[in-house]
Amino acid sequence: MTSESLQPQGAPARRTVVAAVGATGLALGLGACGSDEPPSSGAGAADHGGSGGSxxxxxxxxxxxxxxxxxxxxxxxxxxxxxxxxxxxxxxxxxxxxxxxxxxxxxxxxxxxxxxxxxxxxxxxxxxxxxxxxxxxxxxxxxxxxxxxxxxxx
The missing domain is CATH 2.102.10.10 (Rieske [2Fe-2S] iron-sulphur domain)
Incomplete structure (x- = not known):
């Protein structure tokens, strides 16, 4: 008997879950490495200072x-x-x-x-x-x- 045959009825197989998690990680990683063009807004920038900005x-x-x-x-x-x-x-x-x-x-x-x-x-x-x-x-x-x-x- 395989571990997949022990899954509850209707539950996704372990391989399906692992593949989905891997695909999500890959998609997120590739999203961070897009084109050479800068984004249209400065979103994501971090303010690394104390006082002064407003x-x-x-x-x-x-x-x-x-x-x-x-x-x-x-x-x-x-x-x-x-x-x-x-x-x-x-x-x-x-x-x-x-x-x-x-x-x-x-x-x-x-x-x-x-x-x-x-x-x-x-x-x-x-x-x-x-x-x-x-x-x-x-x-x-x-x-x-x-x-x-x-x-x-x-």
């Missing part, structure tokens, strides 16, 4: 204070889909936080590098250019304005 920042409100952005580093603002960097003292840059490889959200800025956790692409914090693939296109620049100690998304 929902109003997308409409010209204060995104951060200059003191919030470390020299040689930066901060990701998930809700606004932007990463702000300070590659040199007093110089602030902003880029899309959506990786150009497959649309994951970048999550870290340190030592002059913006990092994407999904496939380990790295971008320059100074100009958004690709420092390490698999990404082949730079992060698009975003417009910001700095007045006093306030950084605003333009």
């Amino acid at each position: 929902a109003a920042a997308g409409s010209g409100g204060v995104l951060a204070r200059t003191a919030d952005i470390p020299e040689g580093g930066g901060k990701v603002f998930a809700a606004q889909g932007v990463v702000v960097t300070q590659p040199a003292k007093g110089r602030f840059e902003a880029f899309s936080s959506t990786c150009t490889h497959q649309g994951c959200a970048v999550n870290r800025v340190a030592d002059g590098v913006i990092s994407c956790p999904c496939h380990r692409s790295e971008f320059s914090a100074a100009d958004g250019s690709v420092k390490k693939g698999p990404a082949t296109r730079p992060l698009p620049a975003k417009k910001i304005s700095v007045a006093g100690d306030e950084i605003r998304l333009a």
Whole structure:
């Protein structure tokens, strides 16, 4: 007698359940590796900072204070889909936080590098250019304005 013949009437066979679980896992895995085109929204980005970001920042409100952005580093603002960097003292840059490889959200800025956790692409914090693939296109620049100690998304 096989284990499948011991299944209750109407219950799926073990092989059917295992195959369905495997297919679901495969579908989820492939969904994370879509095309090279970024998604139409910044959904999925993570805000890895403390104070400074607000929902109003997308409409010209204060995104951060200059003191919030470390020299040689930066901060990701998930809700606004932007990463702000300070590659040199007093110089602030902003880029899309959506990786150009497959649309994951970048999550870290340190030592002059913006990092994407999904496939380990790295971008320059100074100009958004690709420092390490698999990404082949730079992060698009975003417009910001700095007045006093306030950084605003333009």
